[in-house]
Amino acid sequence: MNLPDPVVDVSGAVEVAADVLVIPNRDVGLVPNVGVVLGRDAVLVVDTGLGVANASEVLAFALEVAAGRRVHLTTTHFHPEHAFGASVFPSYVVNRAQAADLSRKGAGYLEMFRGFGGFVADRLADVSVPVPDVVFDGVCELDLGGRAVVLRPTGRGHTLGDQVIEVPDAGVLFTGDLAETGQFAIFPWFPPHDTDVSGVEWISVMDRLIAGSPRVVVPGHGSVGDLAVLQGVRDYLRELRDETWRRRSAMALDEVVAEVRAVLIERYPEWAGREWIERGVGCLCAE
Numbered sequence: 001m002n003l004p005d006p007v008v009d010v011s012g013a014v015e016v017a018a019d020v021l022v023i024p025n026r027d028v029g030l031v032p033n034v035g036v037v038l039g040r041d042a043v044l045v046v047d048t049g050l051g052v053a054n055a056s057e058v059l060a061f062a063l064e065v066a067a068g069r070r071v072h073l074t075t076t077h078f079h080p081e082h083a084f085g086a087s088v089f090p091s092y093v094v095n096r097a098q099a100a101d102l103s104r105k106g107a108g109y110l111e112m113f114r115g116f117g118g119f120v121a122d123r124l125a126d127v128s129v130p131v132p133d134v135v136f137d138g139v140c141e142l143d144l145g146g147r148a149v150v151l152r153p154t155g156r157g158h159t160l161g162d163q164v165i166e167v168p169d170a171g172v173l174f175t176g177d178l179a180e181t182g183q184f185a186i187f188p189w190f191p192p193h194d195t196d197v198s199g200v201e202w203i204s205v206m207d208r209l210i211a212g213s214p215r216v217v218v219p220g221h222g223s224v225g226d227l228a229v230l231q232g233v234r235d236y237l238r239e240l241r242d243e244t245w246r247r248r249s250a251m252a253l254d255e256v257v258a259e260v261r262a263v264l265i266e267r268y269p270e271w272a273g274r275e276w277i278e279r280g281v282g283c284l285c286a287e
Contacts, residue, residue, distance in 0.1 A: 005119035006030035006081060008049035010061040016216050016224055017170035019147070021065070023058065025221050027182075030081045030120060033218050035174050036062050037167055039144020042070040046165050046174045046218075048085030050113075051123035055085020072142065074151055076176020076220060077159045078102045079188070080113045086130035093134040093142070095153040098161025102129055105194065154178065154209075157202040158186065164209065171215030178205060179233045181222030183272045184264070185240070187279035191286075199241055199284045206234035240264065240277070244284040257281045 008031055013023045019038040025031040035046030043066040048055040062071050073089035075082050078101040086092045094102075106129035114121045140151040150166040158177045165174040177186050188197050210230045217229040243260045251259070261277045 003029055003116060003118060003120055006050045006054070006123065008034060008054040008057055010057050013061065016218065017167070017172050020167055020170050020172050020216075022218055022224055023061070024224070027222070032076075032082050032176075032220050033174075033222075033224070034058055035165065035218060036065060037144065037147070037149055037165075037172075038065065039069075039147035039149075041145025042066075042072060042142075044142060044144060044149050044165075045071065045073045045089065047075050047082045047176070048073065048089070050081040050120065051085055051127050052088055053085075053123060055088045058085070059088050069145075074163070074165060076165070076174060076178075077162050078106060078109070079159070079177070080109055080124065080127075082176060082220070083130055084110065084113075084124065084127050086132075087128065091134070092130065092132045093136065093140065093151065094132045095140070095151065095161060095163050096135050096137050097153060098159075098163055099132050099135045101159055101161040101196075102132070106130070108193065154205045155201060156196065156198045157205040158197055159188065160196045162205070166212070166214070172218065173209065173212070173214035173216070174218045175209070175220060175230070177220035178202070178209070179217065179219040179229055180273075181219050181225055181229055181232075182270070183222055184268070184274060184276045185233060185237060185280060186220075186273065186276050187283050189279040189283040191282070195283075195286070197283055198287060199237060199280060200287050203234060203237045203241065206230055206237065210234060236264075236268070239267070240280050241284050244281050248285045253282065253285055256285060 013021045021036040023034040032047045037044040072091045074093045142149045154162045247256045257278045
């Protein structure tokens with residue numbers, strides 16, 4: 001694969017709400033939107049970028065804006081571009097299901113991503129699977145000093161350990177790869193190695209997130225938006241489910257993929273990531 005260098009460019013950081021910053025991914029593959037949430041006493045970073053060098057840039061930026069305040073890290077899920085720089089941070093906090101994902105599947109994903117070669121392999125050359133410092137059950141509310149931030153596991157969706165980060169006083173929601181803008185939903189459906197993603201449960205997760213009515217939605221990749229980001233992903237997932245299920249009992253999988261892919265590309269002609277349609281159909285044929 002000839003992928004561009006997945007560089008996190010901290011110089012592009014923007015404030016999306018009072019004392020809530022986003023380092024945007026600039027539509028570069030394998031670069032997530034990285035969040036920095038400031039409180040009076042501490043700062044929370046959301047996601048690291050791919051590898052130690054990117055994470056070190058993010059940490060340096062966070063330390064600069066923190067101006068002496070403590071810096072904590074959390075990640076939206078365990079995939080390498082979101083979490084595989086965590087070792088450089090002094091405090092890494094995740095939910096128990098995500099910690100289990102890291103332990104159970106992290107090494108396999110590290111090997112898979114190194115197999116992409118080029119810049120991706122280079123950025124993962126000095127990486128080991130991160131180990132969280134703090135693992136919590138249920139919902140975790142972090143007090144940053146005058147600002148509470150909620151780390152909320154969502155249950156099975158894009159992964160088993162998906163976690164959204166809510167900044168209630170600012171109306172901001174970080175979704176990780178539960179939501180993207182301008183892109184077909186990423187289904188890590190790689191049987192028999194990884195079949196934890198669930199299209200059916202993902203739709204339920206999106207319904208619950210929509211019910212929370214966030215004012216600002218920071219997706220895993222793509223442009224920051226509002227509630228419409230969540231609604232667009234939920235509506236697409238419903239279409240993917242419906243188009244797949246009306247064919248799956250009467251057609252072979254490759255035929256279902258071909259027909260559903262044609263329908264959805266016609267409906268979303270400008271969306272990126274068309275390769276994920278096939279993975280989504282495979283997942284939903286099995287559910």
